[in-house]
Amino acid sequence: MGQGGEPRRSQPRDGELGAAVARAQDGDEAAFAVAYRIVQPGLLGYLRGLVGEDAEDVAADAWLEIARDLGRFKGDGAGFRGWTATIARHRALDQLRRRRVRPRAVPLEPDVLELPGRLSTHDQALESLSTRRALELVRSLPRDQAEAVLLRVVVGLDGPAAARVLGKRPGAVRTAAHRGLKRLARHLDGQGAADTGGPGVTDDGPPTLGEST
Numbered sequence: 001m002g003q004g005g006e007p008r009r010s011q012p013r014d015g016e017l018g019a020a021v022a023r024a025q026d027g028d029e030a031a032f033a034v035a036y037r038i039v040q041p042g043l044l045g046y047l048r049g050l051v052g053e054d055a056e057d058v059a060a061d062a063w064l065e066i067a068r069d070l071g072r073f074k075g076d077g078a079g080f081r082g083w084t085a086t087i088a089r090h091r092a093l094d095q096l097r098r099r100r101v102r103p104r105a106v107p108l109e110p111d112v113l114e115l116p117g118r119l120s121t122h123d124q125a126l127e128s129l130s131t132r133r134a135l136e137l138v139r140s141l142p143r144d145q146a147e148a149v150l151l152r153v154v155v156g157l158d159g160p161a162a163a164r165v166l167g168k169r170p171g172a173v174r175t176a177a178h179r180g181l182k183r184l185a186r187h188l189d190g191q192g193a194a195d196t197g198g199p200g201v202t203d204d205g206p207p208t209l210g211e212s213t
Contacts, residue, residue: 011156013038017077025070032070036063039081043088045154049139049146050092058095062088082161085151089165137184145180148173 011017017038023031040059047055047062065087073083138149151162151173159177163170 011078011081014077014081017080018075019077021070021073021077021080025073032067035080039084042081042155043084046085046150047088047092049150049154050089051095054095054099058091059088062091065091078158078161081155082157082165085155085157085161085165137187138180140187141180141183144176145183148176149180149184152177 017035020031020034020038024035040063043062044055044059047058051058062084066084069087073080075083138146138153141149147166148162151157151165152159155162157165159174160170162177163173166173
Protein backbone atom coordinates (compact mmCIF):
# COMPACT_ATOMS: atom_id res chain seq x y z
CA MET A 1 0.00 0.00 0.00
CA GLY A 2 1.14 3.56 -0.64
CA GLN A 3 0.94 6.37 1.85
CA GLY A 4 -2.56 7.35 2.86
CA GLY A 5 -3.90 3.86 2.19
CA GLU A 6 -3.71 4.13 -1.60
CA PRO A 7 -2.68 0.92 -3.36
CA ARG A 8 0.75 1.36 -4.86
CA ARG A 9 0.75 1.46 -8.65
CA SER A 10 3.12 -1.11 -10.08
CA GLN A 11 4.54 -0.80 -13.58
CA PRO A 12 5.11 -3.93 -15.69
CA ARG A 13 8.90 -3.52 -15.62
CA ASP A 14 9.35 -2.28 -12.05
CA GLY A 15 10.75 -5.63 -10.94
CA GLU A 16 13.33 -5.57 -13.72
CA LEU A 17 14.04 -1.91 -12.95
CA GLY A 18 14.61 -2.54 -9.26
CA ALA A 19 16.99 -5.42 -10.01
CA ALA A 20 18.90 -3.31 -12.55
CA VAL A 21 19.27 -0.44 -10.09
CA ALA A 22 20.59 -2.79 -7.41
CA ARG A 23 23.20 -4.16 -9.82
CA ALA A 24 24.09 -0.66 -10.98
CA GLN A 25 24.73 0.34 -7.38
CA ASP A 26 27.26 -2.48 -7.27
CA GLY A 27 29.06 -0.96 -10.26
CA ASP A 28 27.38 -2.77 -13.16
CA GLU A 29 27.38 -0.21 -15.98
CA ALA A 30 25.26 -2.40 -18.25
CA ALA A 31 22.60 -2.57 -15.53
CA PHE A 32 22.60 1.23 -15.29
CA ALA A 33 21.97 1.34 -19.03
CA VAL A 34 18.99 -0.97 -18.55
CA ALA A 35 17.57 1.30 -15.86
CA TYR A 36 18.08 4.30 -18.13
CA ARG A 37 16.23 2.67 -21.04
CA ILE A 38 13.27 1.80 -18.81
CA VAL A 39 12.93 5.21 -17.15
CA GLN A 40 14.04 7.68 -19.83
CA PRO A 41 10.98 7.67 -22.16
CA GLY A 42 8.53 8.67 -19.43
CA LEU A 43 10.98 11.07 -17.82
CA LEU A 44 11.65 12.80 -21.12
CA GLY A 45 7.93 13.08 -21.84
CA TYR A 46 7.37 14.68 -18.44
CA LEU A 47 10.21 17.15 -19.02
CA ARG A 48 8.88 18.07 -22.45
CA GLY A 49 5.70 19.15 -20.72
CA LEU A 50 7.75 21.45 -18.47
CA VAL A 51 10.63 22.87 -20.49
CA GLY A 52 9.76 22.09 -24.10
CA GLU A 53 12.68 21.96 -26.49
CA ASP A 54 15.17 21.99 -23.60
CA ALA A 55 13.91 18.63 -22.33
CA GLU A 56 16.79 16.54 -23.65
CA ASP A 57 19.42 18.86 -22.18
CA VAL A 58 17.64 18.92 -18.83
CA ALA A 59 17.29 15.13 -18.89
CA ALA A 60 21.02 14.79 -19.57
CA ASP A 61 21.81 17.01 -16.57
CA ALA A 62 19.38 15.00 -14.44
CA TRP A 63 21.00 11.69 -15.41
CA LEU A 64 24.43 13.03 -14.50
CA GLU A 65 23.08 13.78 -11.03
CA ILE A 66 21.29 10.42 -10.87
CA ALA A 67 24.51 8.60 -11.73
CA ARG A 68 26.50 10.63 -9.22
CA ASP A 69 24.08 10.05 -6.35
CA LEU A 70 22.97 6.52 -7.22
CA GLY A 71 24.64 5.05 -4.17
CA ARG A 72 22.40 7.16 -1.93
CA PHE A 73 19.19 5.78 -3.40
CA LYS A 74 17.27 3.27 -1.31
CA GLY A 75 14.15 1.63 -2.65
CA ASP A 76 12.61 -0.50 -5.37
CA GLY A 77 11.84 0.08 -9.03
CA ALA A 78 8.78 2.22 -8.34
CA GLY A 79 10.76 4.23 -5.84
CA PHE A 80 13.49 4.80 -8.41
CA ARG A 81 10.95 6.26 -10.85
CA GLY A 82 9.86 8.77 -8.23
CA TRP A 83 13.42 9.60 -7.21
CA THR A 84 14.51 10.26 -10.79
CA ALA A 85 11.38 12.33 -11.46
CA THR A 86 12.15 14.49 -8.44
CA ILE A 87 15.71 15.13 -9.63
CA ALA A 88 14.52 15.86 -13.17
CA ARG A 89 11.88 18.29 -11.92
CA HIS A 90 14.46 20.21 -9.88
CA ARG A 91 16.69 20.53 -12.93
CA ALA A 92 13.68 21.64 -15.00
CA LEU A 93 12.80 24.33 -12.48
CA ASP A 94 16.41 25.51 -12.51
CA GLN A 95 16.20 25.78 -16.29
CA LEU A 96 12.94 27.71 -16.10
CA ARG A 97 14.43 30.14 -13.61
CA ARG A 98 17.35 30.70 -15.95
CA ARG A 99 15.01 31.36 -18.84
CA ARG A 100 12.76 33.53 -16.64
CA VAL A 101 9.68 32.15 -18.33
CA ARG A 102 6.87 29.97 -17.16
CA PRO A 103 6.52 26.35 -18.33
CA ARG A 104 4.91 26.07 -21.74
CA ALA A 105 3.11 23.31 -23.57
CA VAL A 106 4.88 21.59 -26.47
CA PRO A 107 4.22 18.40 -28.43
CA LEU A 108 5.31 15.25 -26.62
CA GLU A 109 6.64 12.13 -28.28
CA PRO A 110 3.72 9.90 -29.33
CA ASP A 111 5.23 6.83 -27.69
CA VAL A 112 5.59 8.19 -24.16
CA LEU A 113 1.89 8.04 -23.24
CA GLU A 114 1.34 4.38 -22.42
CA LEU A 115 -1.43 3.99 -19.90
CA PRO A 116 -0.15 1.79 -17.06
CA GLY A 117 -1.91 -0.93 -15.13
CA ARG A 118 -5.61 -1.12 -14.39
CA LEU A 119 -7.43 1.97 -15.60
CA SER A 120 -9.82 4.00 -13.47
CA THR A 121 -13.07 5.38 -14.89
CA HIS A 122 -11.46 8.65 -15.93
CA ASP A 123 -8.29 6.97 -17.19
CA GLN A 124 -10.48 5.11 -19.66
CA ALA A 125 -11.22 8.47 -21.26
CA LEU A 126 -7.60 8.65 -22.34
CA GLU A 127 -7.63 5.07 -23.57
CA SER A 128 -10.31 5.91 -26.12
CA LEU A 129 -8.17 8.63 -27.69
CA SER A 130 -5.38 8.41 -30.19
CA THR A 131 -2.09 9.10 -28.44
CA ARG A 132 -1.52 12.41 -30.18
CA ARG A 133 -5.01 13.66 -29.39
CA ALA A 134 -4.62 12.60 -25.75
CA LEU A 135 -1.40 14.57 -25.46
CA GLU A 136 -3.05 17.63 -26.98
CA LEU A 137 -5.80 17.44 -24.39
CA VAL A 138 -3.37 16.95 -21.50
CA ARG A 139 -1.49 20.04 -22.64
CA SER A 140 -4.74 22.03 -22.53
CA LEU A 141 -5.13 21.47 -18.79
CA PRO A 142 -4.19 23.96 -16.07
CA ARG A 143 -0.60 23.43 -14.95
CA ASP A 144 -1.30 21.68 -11.64
CA GLN A 145 -3.72 19.25 -13.28
CA ALA A 146 -1.50 18.64 -16.30
CA GLU A 147 1.58 17.94 -14.19
CA ALA A 148 -0.36 15.58 -11.94
CA VAL A 149 -1.71 13.69 -14.97
CA LEU A 150 1.75 13.57 -16.60
CA LEU A 151 3.33 12.14 -13.45
CA ARG A 152 0.55 9.59 -13.00
CA VAL A 153 0.14 8.56 -16.64
CA VAL A 154 3.42 9.31 -18.44
CA VAL A 155 5.93 8.68 -15.65
CA GLY A 156 3.68 6.03 -14.06
CA LEU A 157 3.82 7.17 -10.41
CA ASP A 158 1.15 6.46 -7.83
CA GLY A 159 -0.51 9.33 -5.95
CA PRO A 160 1.85 9.47 -2.94
CA ALA A 161 4.94 9.23 -5.16
CA ALA A 162 3.68 12.01 -7.43
CA ALA A 163 2.95 14.11 -4.34
CA ARG A 164 6.52 13.70 -3.14
CA VAL A 165 7.83 14.84 -6.52
CA LEU A 166 5.61 17.93 -6.46
CA GLY A 167 6.09 18.67 -2.77
CA LYS A 168 2.34 18.56 -2.18
CA ARG A 169 -0.05 16.51 -0.09
CA PRO A 170 -1.18 13.24 -1.74
CA GLY A 171 -4.78 14.35 -1.48
CA ALA A 172 -4.06 17.55 -3.39
CA VAL A 173 -2.33 15.65 -6.19
CA ARG A 174 -5.09 13.05 -6.37
CA THR A 175 -7.63 15.88 -6.61
CA ALA A 176 -5.66 17.64 -9.35
CA ALA A 177 -5.29 14.41 -11.33
CA HIS A 178 -8.99 13.58 -10.84
CA ARG A 179 -10.06 17.04 -12.02
CA GLY A 180 -7.71 16.86 -14.97
CA LEU A 181 -8.99 13.47 -16.06
CA LYS A 182 -12.58 14.59 -15.50
CA ARG A 183 -11.95 17.60 -17.73
CA LEU A 184 -10.50 15.29 -20.37
CA ALA A 185 -13.63 13.16 -20.14
CA ARG A 186 -15.77 16.26 -20.71
CA HIS A 187 -13.70 17.10 -23.77
CA LEU A 188 -14.33 13.60 -25.07
CA ASP A 189 -18.05 13.81 -24.38
CA GLY A 190 -18.16 17.12 -26.24
CA GLN A 191 -16.19 15.71 -29.16
CA GLY A 192 -18.44 12.69 -29.35
CA ALA A 193 -21.53 14.88 -29.43
CA ALA A 194 -19.96 17.07 -32.10
CA ASP A 195 -19.21 14.02 -34.23
CA THR A 196 -22.87 12.96 -34.04
CA GLY A 197 -24.28 16.45 -34.47
CA GLY A 198 -25.58 16.61 -30.91
CA PRO A 199 -24.97 19.20 -28.20
CA GLY A 200 -21.42 19.20 -26.90
CA VAL A 201 -19.66 20.60 -23.89
CA THR A 202 -18.52 24.13 -24.55
CA ASP A 203 -15.17 25.33 -23.24
CA ASP A 204 -13.91 28.88 -23.10
CA GLY A 205 -10.37 27.69 -23.60
CA PRO A 206 -8.65 26.28 -20.52
CA PRO A 207 -5.17 27.55 -19.65
CA THR A 208 -2.19 25.63 -20.99
CA LEU A 209 0.34 23.61 -19.03
CA GLY A 210 2.20 26.77 -18.21
CA GLU A 211 -0.71 28.29 -16.30
CA SER A 212 -2.25 27.53 -12.95
CA THR A 213 -5.84 27.79 -11.90
